[in-house]
Amino acid sequence: MRYRNQISIFLLAALMLPSLHLEAQGGLKLAKKIVKKVQKLFTDSRSLEDVYLLEGSRVVGTDPSFLVRQSEFPDYHFNLFSDFVVGEYDLNPETGLPRSETGFSHYQNEISAAGEKVNIVQAAKDMNPRINILLLLSYRSDYGQSKEYSSFYTNNFFDNKNRSQDSLIQRLQSTFTKWKEVYNIPEDRIGVVLDFQGLPKNKKLQQQFPNLVDRLKSEGLLVYVKLPIDFTTSGFFSDAKTLAAVEKSADLFLLNSYSYDIPNPAAYDCSSPTDMRTLEATLLTVREKNLIPIEKLVVEFPGFGRAVTRDEAGFSFQTNVAHGTIVDQHALQPTTAIQYIDSAQYAYAHFSDPYTEGHIYCFEDSTTLSAKLHWLIDGKLAAGVGFWGVGFMEEGQGIVNKDKWWWAIAEVAGKPKSKVGWIYASFFFLFASLGYIYSIFEYWQVRNILAKYSNIFWDHTMRFAIFFLVCLVCFNILPRNTVGLLFCGIVLGIFIVMRIIKRYTAKVRKYSRYAERF
Known part of the structure; x- marks a missing residue:
């Protein structure tokens, strides 16, 4: 493109111009607002x-x-x-x-x-x-x-x-x-x-x-x-x-x-x-x-739930009771200790009553x-x-x-529900990864270059893998949690290590051929 450098300089100057009119503190506040808005686009709701x-x-x-x-x-x-x-x-x-x-x-x-x-x-x-x-x-x-x-x-x-x-x-x-x-x-x-x-x-x-x-x-x-x-x-x-x-x-x-x-x-x-x-x-x-x-x-x-009470003579009595009734009549508080029996199949808490002693409330x-x-x-x-x-x-x-x-x-x-930011990112990386595949099938020049130069082939493959994995994470097919990120890290790590090994072996072959001349 004939005027590509001039246009790039003009756009860069246009983007930098607003910062000349903003104080350092004001610019920092604006940056924080932008970051928060971007975070909201990608932060899944906990509502x-x-x-x-x-x-x-x-x-x-x-x-x-x-x-x-x-x-x-x-x-x-x-x-x-x-x-x-x-x-x-x-x-x-x-x-x-x-x-x-x-x-x-x-x-x-x-x-x-x-x-x-x-x-x-x-x-x-x-x-x-x-x-x-x-x-x-x-x-x-x-x-x-x-x-x-x-x-x-x-x-x-x-x-x-x-x-x-x-x-x-x-x-x-x-x-x-x-x-x-x-x-x-x-x-x-x-x-x-x-x-x-x-x-x-x-x-x-x-x-x-x-x-x-x-x-x-x-x-x-x-x-x-x-x-x-x-x-x-x-x-x-x-x-x-x-x-x-x-x-x-x-x-x-x-x-x-x-x-x-x-x-x-x-x-x-x-x-x-x-x-x-x-x-x-x-x-x-x-x-x-x-x-x-x-x-x-x-x-x-x-x-x-079910209330179990025992009177002074040692007899037990049980009644079905609503949660609200227990709280209102027996003043169970948020700090009341909840205990579990039978591998957490049952939850219960002790409560007090002016007329009886030693009883508990069982509930889910x-x-x-x-x-x-x-x-x-x-x-x-x-x-x-x-x-x-x-x-x-x-x-x-x-x-x-x-x-x-x-x-x-x-x-x-x-x-x-996924936030809109994840939706935009999902389709962006989806089309980006599909673009790599499309270019291979559509253009013979791309196929020839990939077949001729192994380093370009591996770079192409690694970019596709990165874009595709990010796409899966954005779509939440790979869960956006520690397990999903760990899996992505392992896969990407394998690609990076393979690429490093590939470059290292290429350099070894290059210098070995150079050494043979002498």
Whole structure:
């Protein structure tokens, strides 16, 4: 280029001109600002709001009516959920309508958030447009004045004698029509979770329940089914034919990892709501007998803990207690020592009570939860995880660090969004590395030079390797952490050492030929 030197001098002078008008201190401040802005472009966010779920990850959150009523949902990280279950439609088998209209409508309660009034369904949809929103449809099998009446109404509902199933379908249709029209939720992201765990083991009901699942599925709904933790050994769902018939239409199964049954040990010990022994046995049976496809199985954890107390006579008592209740009533502080047993399967802390002595609170904290999530997902024992009582995770700040709780989920099922600087750098180094390959295939002159001069070939190869490795790091294919950087360093080190050896041997050959002349 004829005027290349003149243009270079002109550009250099133009870039240096502003510095003549800046004091040394002012220039330093400007440089610091520029460096900080550049750092922000490349510093990955450590905010939970900037984490997204990995493709195929299943994380199901559930908030029953009483937690929705407490309006904790503005602090939920809906971006970490693939599915969210709200409310509950507690079934009246006689009519097919909710037993409590007030409890059913709690999900519609609105609170002010970011200057607007929203309910939990709107909040979930706004934060995560791809989230599935489902309604909890439960049946407790305790309707009627006695056990005999309960069985009568249960049979009538599944027989649809009073057209109670029709009433249920109509009510669900009207509810979900509002969800689609008012909240703009796509039709294929709406459904129900059938929590019918208390059904008696009855052949007639075991034949009719799959029909209910089929009918709900024919309405275009997502249908999830909750299973008790010991379903493989006893109860309604232990029948393999029933389970196989349900599996044909059900989209997902939620397996409780916990039980509401309270053990009463004679000795003072810690009993977590998460029954790991039964859970391990159940998952082993599911896998060995192929009862449910792994891609349809989600293991659900409780948001509450269990308090174990002992009175003066030495008797132990256990109760399921929310984190917030323990903190409020027993003043557990952030400094309260958390201890672990059974290889970090259980976390517990001692608390005080004016009426009893020597008792502990067992719960899931971020350490135990993270270990269990990795055990499930990495071991391919389940397709995902669920959490019953998400509102409990927002309570009890003295004993449960909610941010660590959420991060335990994010580290297993999510990934932080890359900053724009990494995106720009990724494509720059991608095209730069592809440019080397393109030049070899496109131009015969390049191929000839590389074939003729080995030193140019090695320089070309090393530059390509550097650009390509940096590209992989920028795309986070090679993790941007110590392991990734160490791997890059080793590979680049090998290339550099090889290049040094190559140059050294070339010099040796050169001087040896020179010496031979004399």
